[in-house]
Structures are given as structure tokens and as C-alpha cells.
Amino acid sequence: MNDTNGGFRGRSARSAKPRGAAPIKARADHARGVEATASGPGHVPSDDASQPGGPAHDASRSDKRSLAGLVNGLKTLLHHFAVGMISFYIVWVLVGTCAWVSHLGSRMPHVGAFLPGYGAPGFKISSAAGIIEFLIANVPIAGAFVAPHSILLPHRMRRWVGSRYARLAYSLHSALTLHFLLSNFTPLAAPVVMELPIPKLWHNILSFSCLVYATLSFVAHDATWQLIGTRDALGRGMIGRRAPPKMDAITWMGMTVWERGGGLAFVLFTGLSILPAELTLGDVMTRSCAAVYLRLRSKGFRDWVAMIESAHLLTWGLRALLMVGWMQTAKDGGWISLAGGVALALLLRVVEASGGGGGGRCLDTASGSVTPPPTPPE
Structure with missing residues (x-):
């Protein structure tokens, strides 16, 4: 009996389940049922590796960062390309x-084909028959350039494009309207008031070489890119030298020629190379208006x-010597042209004197500050 009872008790003890096992199993089954119900049919539990902190999650974050970096890099590249093309266009119009x-x-002509307005007035437009027709045709398009160039200044452009792009936007709209004018x-092809007493080939070589030299001097100066707004647009406005305040681009081109080549290069570029072989009455009127406007509007x-x-x-x-040289061969002696040239020179000197000039001061191209003038070159 004892063995039998003992054996029975042993089998009962081995076959008996631990206390509390049934409730634990029930709770586990219930939890799996809730998960299946919440997840719906076909739900597959996620891998622990994809959870936050797991390898798959870290790889996903790394891929997102790489994609964001690529997108930002492309945006920066496109932005720099756009600013560069706009700057190139502005310089192209100025040259x-x-x-x-x-x-x-x-x-x-082979050079003019690559220049705005074909590098000459009226290249594909018939000449005006007289002064009235000349004024009617040109005053409106000249006003379309002068008005925004004088009113939509960089400090006003900030309202629409912000400080970063204000100067570049001003340079761009000035270049666009100037391109349209050119x-x-x-x-007005007649009458001719002066012909340069210089061989044509020499004059062409001088004009082209001076233009190339002026272009290289202009683009090589780091302050040029601050002046037209390129550096500001690229976020580098405070890096490098700055052009003097209230400076116009054409005057700045002459200043860069002076700085790089000295007085001789400046005189050849501004005094001789930019004169046409034949100076007509229309040229004189256009140059006179531009000269007066420049002296009145540009403190620089x-x-x-x-x-x-x-x-x-x-x-x-x-220029006076060239006029005298031409008078030796002119049919009428050129006295009318000489009188007109003298009157124009006096007018410009009066404008310079009354326009609030520098008063014996000069500009430091490195910082834009005003300093005492140096001793004039001999």
C-alpha cells in the first residue's frame, strides 16, 4: 500500500501543473488575441532592429540626412549658377x-555680333531723318532707362527682394533697360561733326585692345563684385574690398583701369579709344546728355x-588736338564743330563745379573712404 500509494502520489506530483500556470497562459493568450485584433489580419510583428535605436532605424536616419544634404547641395549649386549668370550678363552689358x-x-562687325545692340547705334535700325524724329524715337526709351536707374535704387529694392539681393536686383534692372536702349x-547719321584723323586700322586696334584691357581690369578687381551685388547675393558681402559709396559702374571701370595701368592707360581708354571714327550730331547729343546725367547723379x-x-x-x-587735326582737312574749316565742342566742354565743367564735387578730395578704392589727394602725376 505504501509503495502503491507512494507511486500514486509520485505520478500525481509529476503530472500536476504548477500553481498559477493556467492564469499565466490565459493572460498570454489574451494578450496575443488583443494584439492580433488591434493589428488586423496579416499583421506581422515588427523586428526589434527597426525600432528606435536599432540598426535599421539608424540606417534610415542616415539615408534621410544624405538625401537632405544632396538636395541642399543642388539648391546651392543652382543658386550660385543663377547669380553667376546674372552677374555675367550685367558685366556683358557694361562692356x-x-x-x-x-x-x-x-x-x-565680327566683334559686334557678340555685343549688346551689335556694338553700335542703329546697326539694324534706319537713321532718323532729322533732330525731331531722332528725339521722338529715343527720348521714351532713354526715359525707360533713366527713370528706374534713378528711382529704384538699392535701398528701395530692399523692400521687395531683401538686403541680400537688393544691389544685384538694381544692377540687373539697370542692365536690362540699358540693353533695351542700346x-x-x-x-542720327548726319551731319558729321568730326572725323578722327587716325588711320582706321590703328583706331580699331586701339579701341579693341583698350576694351579688352578695361574688361580684364574691371572683372579682376574684387570690389567690382561687391559693386554689382554678386558678393551680397552669395552671402560674402563683407569679404574683400568694397567700391566707394555712391559709385556708378562705368566710372568704376575707369577707376580700375587707372589702378591697374596708370594715367596713360586711363587717358587712352577714356580719351581716345571710345571715340567713334565719325562723330555725328546724334553722337554729340547723346554723349552730352549722358555726360550731364553722370555728373549730376553720380557723386562717385x-x-x-x-x-x-x-x-x-x-x-x-x-580731344581738342584731334579736333584741330580734323579741321585741317574739313571742307568748311570745322569752326562750327569747334565752337560746339568748346561750348560742351564749358557746360560740363560748370556742371562738375556746381554738382557738389569732391572739393579736392579723392577716393580710396580699397575702403571707399575719402582721403587727401596725391600729388598729380607729371
Whole structure:
């Protein structure tokens, strides 16, 4: 009995389940049922590796960061490309303007094909029959350039494009309206008031070489890119030298030529190379208006003229000699042209004197500050 009872008790003890096992199993079954119900049919429990902190999760975050970096890099590249193309266009129009006033496109058509307005007034537009027709055709398009150039200044452009792009936007709209003026200008081909007494080939070589030299001097100066707004647009406005305050781009081009090549390069560029082979009445009227406007509107130009007074007078003396040389061969003696030239020179001198010039001060191209003038070159 004892063995039998003992054996029975042993089998009962081995076959008996631990106390509390049934409730634990029930709770586990219930939990699995709730999970299946909440997840729906076909739910597969997620791998622990994809949970936050797991390898798959870290790899996903790394991929997202790489994609964001690629997108930002492409945006930066496109932004720099757009700013670069706009800056190139602005410089192209400025260089083309210097060629246009010297009629380089009509003297060298293969060069004019790559310049705004074909590098000469009226390259594909018929000449006006008289002064009235000349004024009617050109005053509106000139006003379309002068008005925004004088009113939509960088400090006003900040309202629409912000400080970062204000100067570049100003340079761009000025270049666009100037390009339109150069391309649609109607010339007044007669009468001819002066012909340069210089061989055509020499004049072409001088004009082209001076234009190339001025272009290289202009683009090589780091302050040029601050002046037209490129550095601000790229977020580098405070890096490098700055152009003097209230400086216009055409005057700045002459200043870069002076800084790189000295007085001789400046006189050849501004005094001789930009003169056309034939100076017509229309050219005189256009240049006179531009000269007066520049002297009235650009403080930078007035201060610059005060700095290089001797070189400025030398350019006028050179032009006077050219006029005298032409008078030797002119049919009517050229006295009317000479009188007109003298009157224009006096008018410009009066404008320079009354326009709030530099008063004997000069501009430091490194910082834009005003300093005492140096001793004029001999």
C-alpha cells in the first residue's frame, strides 16, 4: 500500500501543473488575441532592429540626412549658377556699352555680333531723318532707362527682394533697360561733326585692345563684385574690398583701369579709344546728355574727377588736338564743330563745379573712404 500509494502520489506530483500556470497562459493568450485584433489580419510583428535605436532605424536616419544634404547641395549649386549668370550678363552689358559708344560694332562687325545692340547705334535700325524724329524715337526709351536707374535704387529694392539681393536686383534692372536702349536706339547719321584723323586700322586696334584691357581690369578687381551685388547675393558681402559709396559702374571701370595701368592707360581708354571714327550730331547729343546725367547723379564720378583733375584735363586736351587735326582737312574749316565742342566742354565743367564735387578730395578704392589727394602725376 505504501509503495502503491507512494507511486500514486509520485505520478500525481509529476503530472500536476504548477500553481498559477493556467492564469499565466490565459493572460498570454489574451494578450496575443488583443494584439492580433488591434493589428488586423496579416499583421506581422515588427523586428526589434527597426525600432528606435536599432540598426535599421539608424540606417534610415542616415539615408534621410544624405538625401537632405544632396538636395541642399543642388539648391546651392543652382543658386550660385543663377547669380553667376546674372552677374555675367550685367558685366556683358557694361562692356558692350563702352563698345557701343565707340561704334566698335560697325567698325569690327565680327566683334559686334557678340555685343549688346551689335556694338553700335542703329546697326539694324534706319537713321532718323532729322533732330525731331531722332528725339521722338529715343527720348521714351532713354526715359525707360533713366527713370528706374534713378528711382529704384538699392535701398528701395530692399523692400521687395531683401538686403541680400537688393544691389544685384538694381544692377540687373539697370542692365536690362540699358540693353533695351542700346538695341532700339535710332541714330542720327548726319551731319558729321568730326572725323578722327587716325588711320582706321590703328583706331580699331586701339579701341579693341583698350576694351579688352578695361574688361580684364574691371572683372579682376574684387570690389567690382561687391559693386554689382554678386558678393551680397552669395552671402560674402563683407569679404574683400568694397567700391566707394555712391559709385556708378562705368566710372568704376575707369577707376580700375587707372589702378591697374596708370594715367596713360586711363587717358587712352577714356580719351581716345571710345571715340567713334565719325562723330555725328546724334553722337554729340547723346554723349552730352549722358555726360550731364553722370555728373549730376553720380557723386562717385565727381569725386573721382576731383582726384584725377590733371588726367581729366589731359583727355580734353587730347580731344581738342584731334579736333584741330580734323579741321585741317574739313571742307568748311570745322569752326562750327569747334565752337560746339568748346561750348560742351564749358557746360560740363560748370556742371562738375556746381554738382557738389569732391572739393579736392579723392577716393580710396580699397575702403571707399575719402582721403587727401596725391600729388598729380607729371
